[in-house]
């Protein structure tokens with residue numbers, strides 16, 4: 001892939017989320033992990049989404065869909081690291097069946113053994 005990274009960083013995929021998703025590198029911050037998970041959603045990468053989800057909260061059922069969501073963009077609003085925990089607030093835009101949606105989430109992350117994992121999210125507008 002020579003294109004820009006799906007996470008909207010304006011960097012090439014290989015110089016952004018690519019190495020995390022391929023397993024060549026470990027995301028150094030919760031924000032980097034969050035961006036790479038967004039990119040994995042755009043690539044429908046079930047394995048990566050599972051491997052970066054805290055096993056205590058990871059759903060048993062499949063995360064991705066056969067008829068994938070069309071992801072339109074990501075905007076990271078706030079990143080609050082706090083030791084081995086962090087929150088990332090973001091807005092993601094996507095389309096399902098031609099209808100546009102907006103997801104505003106504050107995601108929680110934890111770090112175990114130097115690796116960040118997604119825990120869960122809350123929705124400030126709900």
Ligand SMILES: [Zn+2]
Nearest residue numbers: 005007016017
């Ligand atoms: Zn990226």
